[in-house]
Structures are given as structure tokens and as C-alpha cells.
Amino acid sequence: xxxxxxxxxxxxxxxxxVTCMVDMLHPETGISVVKVLxxxxxxxxxxxxxxxxxxxxxxxxxxxxxxEVAKEFLKAFRNAEVIVAxxxxxxxxxxxxxxxxxxxxxxxxxxxxxxxxxxxxxSEFLVDGLGIENLDGILPKAQSFAFHDSCHGLRMxxxxxxxxxxxxxxxxxxxxxxxxxxxxxxxxxLFSIKLPNVSAAITDKKLASIKKNxxxxxxxxxxxxxxxxxxxxxxxxxxxxxRHFADILAESISNSGAKRGENPDGE
Amino acid sequence: xxxxxxxxxxxxxVALKDPDLQKAVAYGTRLGFNxxxxxxxxxxxxxxxALRQQSAQIKRRALANLPKLLxxxxxxxxxxxxxxxxxxxxxEANQLILEIAQKHESKLAVKSKSxxxxxxxxxxxxxxxxxxxxxxxxGEFIVQLAEERPxxxxxxxxxxxxxxxxxTLEEKANMPPTDDPLAMTRFARAYLREKFLKADLGISGANxxxxxxxxxxxxxxxxxxxxxTSLPKVHIALVGIEKIVATLEExxxxxxxxxxxxxxxxxxVYTNLINGPKRSxxxxxxxxxxxxxxxxxxxxxxxSTYADSLACIRCGSCLNACPxxxxxxxxxxxxxxxxxxxxxxxxLLKGLENAKTLPYACSLCGLCKDVCPxxxxxxxxxLDLRKxxxxxxxxxxxxDLGISGxxxxxxxPKIYRVGGRVAARVLGLLPLKxxxxxxxxxxxxxxxxxxxxxxxxxxxxxxxxEKNG
Amino acid sequence: xxxxxxxxxxxxxxxxxxxxxxxSDSVHVVPNLSDNPAEMLARFIAEAEKLTxxxxxxxxxEEAVEEILSLIEGEEKILGWSFDKIGLPNLxxxxxxxxxxxxxxxxxxxxxxxxxxxxxxxxxxxxxxxSGAGKPRMASLLPPVHIAVLRSKQIIPDLxxxxxxxxxxxxxSNVFIISGPSKTADIAMELVMxxxxxxxxxxxxxxx
Numbered sequence: 037x038x039x040x041x042x043x044x045x046x047x048x049x050x051x052x053x054v055t056c057m058v059d060m061l062h063p064e065t066g067i068s069v070v071k072v073l074x075x076x077x078x079x080x081x082x083x084x085x086x087x088x089x090x091x092x093x094x095x096x097x098x099x100x101x102x103x104e105v106a107k108e109f110l111k112a113f114r115n116a117e118v119i120v121a122x123x124x125x126x127x128x129x130x131x132x133x134x135x136x137x138x139x140x141x142x143x144x145x146x147x148x149x150x151x152x153x154x155x156x157x158x159s160e161f162l163v164d165g166l167g168i169e170n171l172d173g174i175l176p177k178a179q180s181f182a183f184h185d186s187c188h189g190l191r192m193x194x195x196x197x198x199x200x201x202x203x204x205x206x207x208x209x210x211x212x213x214x215x216x217x218x219x220x221x222x223x224x225x226l227f228s229i230k231l232p233n234v235s236a237a238i239t240d241k242k243l244a245s246i247k248k249n250x251x252x253x254x255x256x257x258x259x260x261x262x263x264x265x266x267x268x269x270x271x272x273x274x275x276x277x278x279r280h281f282a283d284i285l286a287e288s289i290s291n292s293g294a295k296r297g298e299n300p301d302g303e
Numbered sequence: 304x305x306x307x308x309x310x311x312x313x314x315x316x317v318a319l320k321d322p323d324l325q326k327a328v329a330y331g332t333r334l335g336f337n338x339x340x341x342x343x344x345x346x347x348x349x350x351x352x353a354l355r356q357q358s359a360q361i362k363r364r365a366l367a368n369l370p371k372l373l374x375x376x377x378x379x380x381x382x383x384x385x386x387x388x389x390x391x392x393x394x395e396a397n398q399l400i401l402e403i404a405q406k407h408e409s410k411l412a413v414k415s416k417s418x419x420x421x422x423x424x425x426x427x428x429x430x431x432x433x434x435x436x437x438x439x440x441x442g443e444f445i446v447q448l449a450e451e452r453p454x455x456x457x458x459x460x461x462x463x464x465x466x467x468x469x470x471t472l473e474e475k476a477n478m479p480p481t482d483d484p485l486a487m488t489r490f491a492r493a494y495l496r497e498k499f500l501k502a503d504l505g506i507s508g509a510n511x512x513x514x515x516x517x518x519x520x521x522x523x524x525x526x527x528x529x530x531x532t533s534l535p536k537v538h539i540a541l542v543g544i545e546k547i548v549a550t551l552e553e554x555x556x557x558x559x560x561x562x563x564x565x566x567x568x569x570x571x572v573y574t575n576l577i578n579g580p581k582r583s584x585x586x587x588x589x590x591x592x593x594x595x596x597x598x599x600x601x602x603x604x605x606x607s608t609y610a611d612s613l614a615c616i617r618c619g620s621c622l623n624a625c626p627x628x629x630x631x632x633x634x635x636x637x638x639x640x641x642x643x644x645x646x647x648x649x650x651l652l653k654g655l656e657n658a659k660t661l662p663y664a665c666s667l668c669g670l671c672k673d674v675c676p677x678x679x680x681x682x683x684x685x686l687d688l689r690k691x692x693x694x695x696x697x698x699x700x701x702x703d704l705g706i707s708g709x710x711x712x713x714x715x716p717k718i719y720r721v722g723g724r725v726a727a728r729v730l731g732l733l734p735l736k737x738x739x740x741x742x743x744x745x746x747x748x749x750x751x752x753x754x755x756x757x758x759x760x761x762x763x764x765x766x767x768x769e770k771n772g
Numbered sequence: 773x774x775x776x777x778x779x780x781x782x783x784x785x786x787x788x789x790x791x792x793x794x795x796s797d798s799v800h801v802v803p804n805l806s807d808n809p810a811e812m813l814a815r816f817i818a819e820a821e822k823l824t825x826x827x828x829x830x831x832x833x834e835e836a837v838e839e840i841l842s843l844i845e846g847e848e849k850i851l852g853w854s855f856d857k858i859g860l861p862n863l864x865x866x867x868x869x870x871x872x873x874x875x876x877x878x879x880x881x882x883x884x885x886x887x888x889x890x891x892x893x894x895x896x897x898x899x900x901x902x903s904g905a906g907k908p909r910m911a912s913l914l915p916p917v918h919i920a921v922l923r924s925k926q927i928i929p930d931l932x933x934x935x936x937x938x939x940x941x942x943x944x945s946n947v948f949i950i951s952g953p954s955k956t957a958d959i960a961m962e963l964v965m966x967x968x969x970x971x972x973x974x975x976x977x978x979x980x
Contacts, residue, residue, distance in 0.1 A: 187669055231312060492967060574948070585903055588946060
């Protein structure tokens, strides 16, 4: 299925799609995204009526309910020129699955296509959308990071190199490989509650690889995977080593002194 | 084969507690997964992807022209001396096979590996009529001795350890004790060779039916398939109607892509093109070949939005990639076809009500689509099947209620925000380490997540204040 | 209504299946293969050796016969294609001298089977055999050792080129593309050479 082409987002204000999981569990990650965007001179707005993209219902097979929630999303972002989300799975829902959800609904399909054509996951927005791979960030002390590639972002939107480039270019940051990087963490949304033992078995395999890894932190771009892995680690009495890369980026630019000030469209 | 797909969760639990199975399946699937990558991308990423797209298009073209190609195939098969029969369902297929066996007074049938024959339960049917049926693929032979089921489309006993295989051969076939795979193989070779030489009926499937040539293509490694299709005087090939390929040129591509994907081989040891029964001057070969086109639900799938799933060439790559199959093995899926493809076609062939958990036995990681050599969109088919389950099966009222409630909340942003603030404070106060059912599903394996004391909207407002202040 | 009609009718009545982005040019599974004889020979040998074939390169038919005799010395009965089909007319006399007889009855006790080939594929190190008069199938299947006689000029690039070159592939009742000796990995994924078919495949490669 071919997706609507995305135009360059340079010079346009960004409407933040914070995602319900970030909102409920890690709102500070949303602020991290805002800080990075404002550091780059981008005007950020937060459409207040947003709640959720509808993915949980869609994945559960409740397409009618998902559609009702999705319609509210379309309304909430009706004035958006660019949408950025700190989540590969939520961005995929809007960019890819809204087209399927509204395929037989001519009234909403055009708007769904418009929204799909302006939606970006955070790391691909910076690297592919704006052409920025280096934020001139610096960490107070040397740290090492290994990446987990969240399934939707990786397979549906091709997100793999972008977050590694962004973090790799931070001074004092080292990127180490994670041998199981592309393996599913087992969350699958409601899958973790419907088939909990199977889900947990998959998570355990992922955690075994993570526990062996020498990096200080395991980074990813999806709070859903992060919550799954961290709460499983916590249950096992292990340190919660998984963080969202947006938080590292925000940390790195808070240290670099003067604001970057460079206008993203190069003026 | 009896369908137990609705018992997936219970069967998976059994598998999860079996360390031998866990180790064997993980090892076998990891090996297969890595071999596929090496073979499909031997000449670069771009070439491998081009091969996948080419294979996908070959199968899609064949499916688009299916009725015409079936007629063309039949015409050419008949010209080549095959007898061509059509079975609308398992019962008819079994009846046809029994009739052939009885017509030729068959006493001993040897079988090569065929998932279609498992689907219709050929063995039980013939044995009930007093005909001995012997599986000759080593893995299927062991499955038959152990009175089990195969657990993988390509590697039937991937779930078994060497020790358990040894035990089965010693106890059920009187093999002299040995733990050496070579010795076990030689024993099976001698045991089954006797059967090959005595058999008067050979039963196989087919990997491809080539319409323009009137031929069937089989891929095999052990050589039993060659015996089954050459020694007995009657050969029956049972083939799903979707196995059609239009031309020999396209067959040449697919018969190479299939092993590269399935086992990492450039070609299987024996790539057989069967063009008909033996000619008059030949010393060996079957005198009659019956090809039975099997429908058994495939034409229904063809009429549905799931028609694309018929492109499957049964390579098993999706099984090797699937994180769920990796921990549950194949038996949990309850029927003939496990893994992602099984989760799609089992409900379609056996009825959604008889396999309603399978579409949910998936974390939606999407890897199955990435590895499929004919690019079937398995993840979206599973999502669509979930939609079908919700709309046609008597739902779990708890889930229906929960989703309705959630949906209502998500359509009322102000209440969602207020509710979020309240929930965060309240949940922070509750002892949430161990929750009662059904919420224990989460807390059995996870700590309860901490809900943020303030919503993003509040932090945003504060941030705006800081900027301007 | 008979099943054939019912099935075909259901298929014909189905909604048309979309065929998007169908390209016309196709790639060979093994790309960029040379058709230069020396390069094809090198590739064939390399691939066949990967499959554990034993390759005996000989200069001419005489050496080929000698090589075969050295392999099957001491045997009484072997299986085989007819001598004209193997393409070594002097083999018959040589075998008679050693009292080795080709058993026409597919004797399961025979330890060797000697055949010729129809073609060889450089891409995969495979040999192609077809069934027919004087070419019993069992010769390449029943005995534990299969000896195949081929000439380097019989080597062609790949399966696609072989299919394209054949006027009527269905001329014989059965065509087998053989890639090495039989094998299985069904026992805990451990590869064992020699399952139901031959355990060894010897290629007598006549360099002419």
C-alpha cells in the first residue's frame, strides 16, 4: 500500500501529538520533545482536544470504536500543518492505518489522507524531515546507549538509523549494539493482557538480552515498549534501564549553553 | 486432523512450561531464520527484495487467473496421461482416494510429506479401510510412530529433542539403542526401504502445478518423495487449487525461492518435475498418476478479502520469524498450519468460531510480512480477522464494555484530562502489586506502572508560563 | 453439479483480484552468471563441492572409465543407465572384463548406480536427469552411491536458462534436478548426509 507523500516540514509550526501513554505515564517525555523542537527555533503548539489515536481499540478488533476515536483525532488536528509524535506505533496508526480505517468512508478519507501526509515520528522528523542529525548536544559525563527498535516504527515506518544518529552525535555519548535490537518486546498492546503468559515469555527473552548488555541505558522511541520492559524488570527486582531517546536529547541540549538559534529552514 | 485451535491459550501454557520444547523450538527457528537471510540476500539486499517482489507477482498473477489456469492445467495434465479429479471438501477427497486404493487393491501406501493430506486426514481414512499407511519423511515417520502431530510446516519435529526421538524409535520401531543421529537415520532408512519396495500405492502432495506444461513440481531432500512417486504402481497427488503457477519460467523462479526461504538451500536435493506416468519403454515409474485438486474452503477464501493468503507457498519462514511461535511451538495452534499463516487460514478454513483466539495470538510485530517470500500482509489480515471476531462472535462482554467505556472517555477530552488527574492520585494510593483477576494478567508479570501525577497538558501550561515568565 | 463445475464457478464469480505494480522484467535467482565455459566450470565445481559431491576431473572417456572402475572395484552387481545413455560406450567392455554386471531389476543390494546426465547447472552445482528408455529412475536413487558421468560442455548457467532452452520439458515422464546426496536435518537440526536416497554423489567430469 503506498502512503501519501510527505512534503518538507521545514519552516512550519509543529502540532505535538503527545500520545496517550506519554500523557498518562511519562509526560516529561512530551516536554523533552517540546524542548528539542523549541531549541531548534520551531514553533510548537499542543491541540488540546487530543486524547488517543484509537490504536488500542483498532488492535483489539473494535474498528467501529476505533473509528469514532480517530474521528475526534482528525478534528483535534484539523488545523495542524505538521504533526510530530514521540511514538512509532502511534505515528503508524495515524500515517498507515487511518487510511485503512477510513478506506470506505469518503466523508473522512480525504482528511485522513491529509493528516497521514503530515504525520511524523519524532526522530524521522528531525533527521529526514528537517535534515538535522546533530543537535550540538553534550552530556555531563560519558554514557553508553544501546537501542531497541520498536516493531511498528521499524517495520511500518523504517525507523532505525534516525534515533541512533541523533544520540550518536551527542558529545560523550557512545552507541553500543544490542543483539536483540529488532526483536519484539512482547507487549503487543492488549496482547499482553489477553495472552499474558505468552507475552511475558517473549518479554523474558528480550530482557535476558538487555540484562547482558553493557550499555548504561537501553533507548527506544515508544513508551509502550518501554513501560512493558521497565515494569517487567521492576517486577524481577532489576533496575529499570529503558528510556526514551527524546529525554536524552533534551538532556544533551540543556547542557550545551547558548540556544542553537539556527532556523531550521536555513535562513 | 481434529481442530483444537480454540484451546490455544491452554495449549500454549503447557508449551511454555516445557523446557525441552522451549530449547528445541528456539534453536530450530533461529537456525531457519538466519539461513533464510543468508540465502535470500546472498546477492545483496536489493536483489533479495527484487526476488521477493517477483515471487509475489508470480503468485498474484496466478491467483488473478486461477479458474482459467486450473482449466489449462487440467487439459495439459490429461494430455500427459494424468487422471485429474476434483474434491470440493475433505470428505470427497478421502472418498476419491479410497476408491482409487480399492480399485487398485492397494494394501500398503507410502506417503511423502504433505500438509494437504494432514488437512483431510488421509491416513485415518485409509487405515479404517484396512490399508496400511506409512509416513516416509523422517520427521513425519517419527510423528506417526509417536502418535503425535507435526508442529512445523517444513520441519515436522522441530519441537523434539534428540533424546525423545531416540526413545520413540527404540520403543515404537525396535531400534537398537543409540543416540547417534547417523545411526538413527540409517535405521530409519532400512526400515522404510522395506516399505518402499513393498508398497503398491504412493501418496504425495505437490509444491507447484504448472499450467502450461501439465506437470507437477515437488521439492524434497531425503529422497523418500522420489520413491513414493516412482516405485508403487499407483501414485496419488493431492494438491490445493491455489498451488497453480502459469509457466515453467515462473516455476523455475519459485522452485528456487522456496528452498532459499524455507531452509537456506539454493535448491533442495531433489527438485522433481513429474510429467505423467511412466512411458511404455521405461523400467520404473507409476503406471497411473491421479491428481486430485482440493478445494476444502479455498474457493471461499478466494471470494473473500483474504484471497491474497492463497499466495502462500508453504515455506515456513513466518513460523521461524514469529516471536509467539518461538515460545509456544506449533502444537498450540491446534491444527495443521501453525504460526502466522496458520493463524490466518485456520479460522478461514475451519470457521472463525472454531479458531477465534488465533488472530489474537500475535504481538503485531510485523516480522512475518517482512520475511514472507510472496509478501502476504499477514499482520493486517490478523487485524481484519480480529474485527471479524468482534463483529460476529459472541464477545467477551467485559471487553466489549471496557472498549466502549474507553472509547467514550477518549471522545471527551476534558473528562479524560480530569479523569487522568484523579486516577493518577488515586492509583498512587492503592496497593497495586497484586491485582485480582482479570487485572492480574498484567501484575503477574509486571509491576503496576506509575501514573504521572500531572498530565502533559498541565506540564505544557507550566512550560508555556516558564517561557513567557 | 459436480465438484469441478462447482469449484470453477465459485472461482469465476469471485471479485477480481487487484494486480498492482506488475513489472515485466524479471531477475534470475542467481544474478550475473557468466556463460563463459571456464567460469561456469569453476562455479559448478565450487557449488557441487559445497553440497559434498565428490568430483573426479578426467581428461577423456578412457580416463573416465578407469576412474569408475577404481570406484566400483570388487562389485558384482550395480545399477545403471544403458551405456549409450551414459555416453561411455567403452564402459560396457570394461565392466564385462571385471565381471561387473548392470542389474536391470533394480536390485536393492546394489551399492552403486551409474548414470549420465541431461545437463548440469553452474549456479547451484546440480545435475539434471530425466527418466526414459534406458534411464531407470532407480539407478540414481536406490544404491547408496550414485556415480554420474558428465562432460564440462554440458554445464549451463542456471535453471532459468535450462527451462528456456528446452523445447519440450515434458518429453520424459520425470525430470529430477539433483543437488548433492540425499540428506536430512529432522533430528534436532543436525545435518546427516544420506537419508533415503544416495549417501554419496560422485561426479565423473570429463573435461572436453
